[in-house]
Amino acid sequence: MSTKPSYYITTPIYYVNAAPHLGTAYSTIMADVQARFRRSMGYDVMFLTGMDEHGQKVAEAAEAHGLTPQEWCDSQAPLFHALWEELEISNDDFIRTTEPRQTHAVQYLWERMKEAGYIYKGNYDGWYCVPDETYFTETQVEKADEERGTKGEHLCPDCGRPLQRIQEESWFFKLSAFQDRLLKLYDEHPDFVQPDFRMNEVRTFVAGGLQDLSVSRNNIDWGIPLPFGDGHVTYVWFDALLNYMTAVGYGVDSDEARAELAYRWPAQTHIVGKDIIRFHCVIWPAMLMAIGEALPEHVFAHGFLTVRNEQTGKAEKMSKSRGNAIAPREVIDLMGVEGYRYYFMTDVVPGSDGAISFGRMKQVYNADLANSWGNLVSRSLNMSAKYFDGCAPVKPAAADAFANPLAEVADGLAQRYADKMGAFAFGEAAAEVMELIHAANHYIEDSEPWTLAKDPARADELAFVIYNLLEAIRISAHLLAPFMPSTSAEALRRISCADEAATDDLVAACTWGGLAGGAPVEKGDALFPRLVDEK
Ligand code: MSP
Numbered sequence: 001m002s003t004k005p006s007y008y009i010t011t012p013i014y015y016v017n018a019a020p021h022l023g024t025a026y027s028t029i030m031a032d033v034q035a036r037f038r039r040s041m042g043y044d045v046m047f048l049t050g051m052d053e054h055g056q057k058v059a060e061a062a063e064a065h066g067l068t069p070q071e072w073c074d075s076q077a078p079l080f081h082a083l084w085e086e087l088e089i090s091n092d093d094f095i096r097t098t099e100p101r102q103t104h105a106v107q108y109l110w111e112r113m114k115e116a117g118y119i120y121k122g123n124y125d126g127w128y129c130v131p132d133e134t135y136f137t138e139t140q141v142e143k144a145d146e147e148r149g150t151k152g153e154h155l156c157p158d159c160g161r162p163l164q165r166i167q168e169e170s171w172f173f174k175l176s177a178f179q180d181r182l183l184k185l186y187d188e189h190p191d192f193v194q195p196d197f198r199m200n201e202v203r204t205f206v207a208g209g210l211q212d213l214s215v216s217r218n219n220i221d222w223g224i225p226l227p228f229g230d231g232h233v234t235y236v237w238f239d240a241l242l243n244y245m246t247a248v249g250y251g252v253d254s255d256e257a258r259a260e261l262a263y264r265w266p267a268q269t270h271i272v273g274k275d276i277i278r279f280h281c282v283i284w285p286a287m288l289m290a291i292g293e294a295l296p297e298h299v300f301a302h303g304f305l306t307v308r309n310e311q312t313g314k315a316e317k318m319s320k321s322r323g324n325a326i327a328p329r330e331v332i333d334l335m336g337v338e339g340y341r342y343y344f345m346t347d348v349v350p351g352s353d354g355a356i357s358f359g360r361m362k363q364v365y366n367a368d369l370a371n372s373w374g375n376l377v378s379r380s381l382n383m384s385a386k387y388f389d390g391c392a393p394v395k396p397a398a399a400d401a402f403a404n405p406l407a408e409v410a411d412g413l414a415q416r417y418a419d420k421m422g423a424f425a426f427g428e429a430a431a432e433v434m435e436l437i438h439a440a441n442h443y444i445e446d447s448e449p450w451t452l453a454k455d456p457a458r459a460d461e462l463a464f465v466i467y468n469l470l471e472a473i474r475i476s477a478h479l480l481a482p483f484m485p486s487t488s489a490e491a492l493r494r495i496s497c498a499d500e501a502a503t504d505d506l507v508a509a510c511t512w513g514g515l516a517g518g519a520p521v522e523k524g525d526a527l528f529p530r531l532v533d534e535k
Helices: 022-040 056-064 069-086 100-116 138-148 175-188 196-207 236-241 255-264 274-290 328-346 358-387 397-401 405-410 413-422 426-447 456-480 485-494 498-502
Strands: 006-010 044-052 093-096 119-129 134-136 164-173 269-273 298-302 305-308 315-317
Touching: 006 022, 006 255, 022 044, 022 269, 022 298, 022 305, 022 328, 022 413, 044 069, 056 069, 069 093, 069 328, 093 100, 100 119, 100 236, 100 274, 119 138, 164 274, 175 196, 175 274, 196 274, 236 274, 269 274, 274 298, 328 358, 328 426, 328 485, 358 426, 358 456, 358 485, 405 426, 405 456, 413 426, 413 456, 426 456, 456 485, 485 498
Parallel strands: 006 044, 006 269, 044 093, 269 298
Antiparallel strands: 119 134, 119 164, 305 315
16 A cells, blocks of 8 residues: 555546536546646545446436447447546546446445444335436425426426336435434535535535435336345445445455555545535435445535527536537547647636537637647747757856746746645636746747847857746646646657656646756647637
8 A cells, every 4th residue: 555645536427328428528527637636746546437327317228229228338338438538537447336346335335224223114205307316305396396387397306307206115214314413514524515605505405404315216127236135226326426435445355455445435525516416415424424434525516517508598507318418529629638628627617607618618729728838838949949959958057147037937836736726726726827838928028039049148048048948848837737648748758858747746846947958859749739710
């Protein structure tokens, strides 16, 4: 086991009812950026993603394709793997809830729940939303229908789609017993749910009273069988939430697994979309309290990527079930994987909803990447190669004689950036880096290296200017790496700093003056070719 501190981060596991789209990729990229950042800060990162393969929704998708649920899931898994690989997702594990390890862990959970006395058998009589895999009571449904003006239609209070009536024997989890403990958790750990405003939502919901939750299904058979031999299968969320512990050894009877669990659990951060906050901030902690396990440290909830509905003119959540999903391919084809990652992570505020606009994507790409970062790299490397015979100038001895505006901007930059990255303020963190990049581009104009190059008496000054530009590039490449790992690695390689890319001490690596100088630089092609037709 590593001596480094563990940082365990997870994405939701995705329903396998259709191929992943921009919305689902959004959660995954967000977790990836945090995982890469944490590795560069010296954490031993465990980054988990995967697929949620049970539940009625997946069974229905399989049927619609004329396949068994297992065949359907097996046919979809390669699509998820291929997309995550293309999007440079650096997950350490990929869990599928149909794997034996999950069946084992879930059945182990049932036994623990029974021992602890937090489950009992009863009859469920109420409503069920298949697309959301969520139960609703008569009162919740009536109230929502009343408020929406759809009285008597029985539409889902959350997503507005038609509900199913379910009446069946079911096992219940005594969620109602956890109200006080949950409220205490929120009071004692106000940052359990992030951003802050989400915490109020969760607290209000719990303060309003909790009802016991139906956690088994008796009239469907696609799910993990209960270990009690009564023909019930596990409710998909009771199964899915446990994946976070399964992947780090929960329920496995070996010293190695116990050591792994002790090192990795509790997770530091679960990334979730705002639609699944209640599952993660109410049901999941209550499940863990019931079986006496530690609670995750933080649940970070992001908003939705939305698409304008042409008929209503309203912004709607992009979703597979609604059929308004945009494929990641469209964005990758437009501006490459790195532009895609940078755009969604820096321009969409992580806590709020963000409307998709291809025009805005092009604008941000051109402004930040083509015209600023890419331009800085290309101009600086060109001049370095031209004036210093294909190399970087060595750090000039007379450096103190000249003002150094870039070193001033870079001073404390990595720490400011790290504080923001750690808090998922990715846009603000990137803006800090952009400040250095803009300063460097202005510095080129102000110092006019082409004029200095004409005057041999100013050779030191020229070396100083070019050295500073390369140093700004080196530091910016490090800081942009969690967003754009390949182009950052490429920029470092071009200035002969490829070895630094795998740093686990980002702040030290970004200390001004780290570039040795004297090594070859390679001009290379534009990192971010400009997009034409910006509308
Ligand atoms: N299977 C459950 C999660 C179980 S976790 C123990 C699930 N799956 S999902 O495929 O429907 O959604 C997975 C994640 O993708 C959620 O966090 C959801 O918020 C996110 N997104 C799905 N559509 C989205 C957008 N349009 N925009 C941003 N994220 C959205 O829920």
